[in-house]
Amino acid sequence: MSGVLIVGAGLAGSLAALALRAARPGLPVTLLDAAPGPSDRHTWSFHHPDLPPVWRDRLAPGLRASWSLQEVRFPDHGRVLEAGYASLDGRGLAQLVAGSGATTLWSRTAAEVLAHAVTLSGGTRLTADAVLDARGLRPSRHLVAGYQKFVGVEYEMDAPHGVICPLIMDAKVPQLDGYRFVYLLPFSPTRLLIEDTRYSDGAGLAEPDLIAAITDYAAVHGWQGREVRRERGVLPIALAHDAAGFWAAQDGAVPIGLRAGLFHPVTGYSLPVAVQVADVIAAADPTTAAIRAAVRDFALRKAHGDRFLRLLNRMLFRGCAPDERRRVLSRFYRLPEPLIERFYAGRLTTLDKLRIVTGKPPIPIRDALPCLPESPLLKDAR
Numbered sequence: 001m002s003g004v005l006i007v008g009a010g011l012a013g014s015l016a017a018l019a020l021r022a023a024r025p026g027l028p029v030t031l032l033d034a035a036p037g038p039s040d041r042h043t044w045s046f047h048h049p050d051l052p053p054v055w056r057d058r059l060a061p062g063l064r065a066s067w068s069l070q071e072v073r074f075p076d077h078g079r080v081l082e083a084g085y086a087s088l089d090g091r092g093l094a095q096l097v098a099g100s101g102a103t104t105l106w107s108r109t110a111a112e113v114l115a116h117a118v119t120l121s122g123g124t125r126l127t128a129d130a131v132l133d134a135r136g137l138r139p140s141r142h143l144v145a146g147y148q149k150f151v152g153v154e155y156e157m158d159a160p161h162g163v164i165c166p167l168i169m170d171a172k173v174p175q176l177d178g179y180r181f182v183y184l185l186p187f188s189p190t191r192l193l194i195e196d197t198r199y200s201d202g203a204g205l206a207e208p209d210l211i212a213a214i215t216d217y218a219a220v221h222g223w224q225g226r227e228v229r230r231e232r233g234v235l236p237i238a239l240a241h242d243a244a245g246f247w248a249a250q251d252g253a254v255p256i257g258l259r260a261g262l263f264h265p266v267t268g269y270s271l272p273v274a275v276q277v278a279d280v281i282a283a284a285d286p287t288t289a290a291i292r293a294a295v296r297d298f299a300l301r302k303a304h305g306d307r308f309l310r311l312l313n314r315m316l317f318r319g320c321a322p323d324e325r326r327r328v329l330s331r332f333y334r335l336p337e338p339l340i341e342r343f344y345a346g347r348l349t350t351l352d353k354l355r356i357v358t359g360k361p362p363i364p365i366r367d368a369l370p371c372l373p374e375s376p377l378l379k380d381a382r
Ligand SMILES: Cc1cc2nc3c(=O)[nH]c(=O)nc-3n(C[C@H](O)[C@H](O)[C@H](O)COP(=O)(O)OP(=O)(O)OC[C@H]3O[C@@H](n4cnc5c(N)ncnc54)[C@H](O)[C@@H]3O)c2cc1C
Pocket: 007, 008, 009, 010, 011, 012, 013, 032, 033, 034, 035, 041, 042, 043, 044, 045, 046, 108, 109, 110, 111, 134, 135, 136, 137, 231, 232, 233, 234, 235, 256, 257, 258, 259, 268, 269, 270, 271, 272
């Protein structure tokens, strides 16, 4: 097989396929995925300013919903943010990929993924000029993480729920297991996703506890309805990252997506960076070696640029008691909205960084000092 073979038709693999087909309409692009079809267990959302206009246009036909406002709530203040917000689901993404002319082969589990060949679990061997490995998160000794854990339940309510825009953080809820907030996406006047999220030290997800918390939250708001879908996740929040060490060991297929640690260090979101990586892939020659070199350079630059965000995480997870995390986040959401937008998009300026840590620092200086160095965490992880 000539062209590009992408193992994993999740977010990163699908966005790479879209970019490749847009840049080189004649290039054969094939995705393989172990799942029987598009996932209904994901809602991939992004803030409108996270993406360049060309990508907003490209994704628009596959979006499940798009809103012009979003909201945050804390015990001491609330705020409507004027940046738009949008959500994509597995079905919409798969339709975009099919429309681009790429081919997706479902129910194909890759047993071995090499630089130019993939062996499926049944023994079939496929070869390609370029192989991308987009099989999702894999623990790595080069990444030390805290965790964002969540369970979301989508309900069809018996009556209109009255939520008019995404509530991306309702932190007025009782604090449990680290920093806790509830996230709401109103897909229609009666359709609502309620997600309970915890920023915790451990990766354990006690789903029944989170479901009970979601049920309580719905009851407090007087909402009754039937569950139509559920999603769950344990996303890494990067405390320390040795990207150079990770990439030095990569000589096979090109890792992309969560597999390569390519996500926003604080939010765990990966859609904005997956779009940037997709553009990097599409601009390279379609061979494994050329794409690997281009993605590695991008990833190393990003890891360097993300040092400040990882420091914020260390302050939040290591310099701050779990029940103090909400106060830090509450203060952050009082900052000017353009700064908040740049934070989500991973484009903080030097002035933004100073603005975040000066004045009243997020945590007392004496607690912040031990958080400054990153390397001890990486040494401990080895
Ligand atoms: C429920 C949930 C909601 C999220 N919401 C957001 C959000 O709103 N915004 C955002 O930016 N990020 C979000 N994230 C975080 C992150 O963007 C996602 O985890 C994203 O899906 C990661 O992309 P990926 O391509 O690296 O991995 P995935 O999307 O997980 O894709 C990996 C794919 O590889 C396939 N696969 C695995 N092993 C094999 C194999 N051996 N052979 C063949 N196929 C294989 C899997 O079936 C899967 O389809 C969310 C994560 C979760 C879990």
